[in-house]
Amino acid sequence: MSEEIAPPPLLGPSAVPASGDRRRHPAPAHLRFFHGPMDCGKSTLALQVDHNHSRQGRQGLLVTQGDRSAAPQISSRVGLRRAAVEIDGGSDLRLLVRDRWADGHRVDYLIVDEAQFLSPGQVDQLAELVDESHVDVYAFGLTTDFRTRLFPGTQRLLEVADDVQRIQVEVLCWCGLPGLLNARVVDGVMVRSGATVVVADTAPPELPGEAGSSPAVRYQVLCRRHYVRGELGPTAAGPGQLALS
Ligand SMILES: Nc1ncnc2c1ncn2[C@@H]1O[C@H](COP(=O)(O)OP(=O)(O)O)[C@@H](O)[C@H]1O
């Protein structure tokens, strides 16, 4: 964890006590990580956490990377959405916060969606913001990629977060069992090789005769047995969809 960036004395969160004298007894900030498969409600929870903090007068900064909507926002399938700062692999999250302070804004907490795409170094920057600048960080991301491997950002968050929670909303496999694994489906075929990052949705396959065209790449959440067998279920194009490449 490298170079420390301290908040300016008048704008850092310790200068704006929510209750009591946080300068003398600063409440410890936390790095909290919420994770699960696609479609389990991560973005919804991110927006709920933001809502609950902001209505208590706290100032938040929302960041994301590669939201499905292709816009700089956090969007939930429930219909909620909020503007967010789009970051990339080169973003220094400490500088992002420091720039907000320099512009005269408070940043009491950070909401980070799509946190699986963070580099391990960016996760360490989040930890530094918590420990040195008393900014609360709430990160939301996928547990595993389409090959069932931890994303590097997820792995680092599991290693250093103060609190880790698997999201409790069950996404169901087509068979009715809880689904925990994200299958990538390309042109109707489940694949097990390719780039780690391919932004796409979980839109179901279209039924025969429906108008429009299915997206070339989509994801489908499966239980472990059907992930291992590569079975996408009765609405998919039939048996034998697994590409063994
Ligand atoms: N029409 C709907 N009515 C109620 N809940 C919905 C509806 N559409 C989506 N959802 C809920 O939203 C969840 C997906 O939320 P979202 O925050 O987009 O997930 P994630 O960010 O984890 O991919 C679904 O699992 C489902 O519980």
Ligand SMILES: Cc1cn([C@H]2C[C@H](O)[C@@H](COP(=O)(O)O)O2)c(=O)[nH]c1=O
């Ligand atoms: C499994 C997996 C997913 N992705 C992408 C696909 C989506 O754009 C996001 C996850 O979005 P959600 O908010 O959780 O629905 O991640 C990827 O790039 N690589 C993968 O292996």
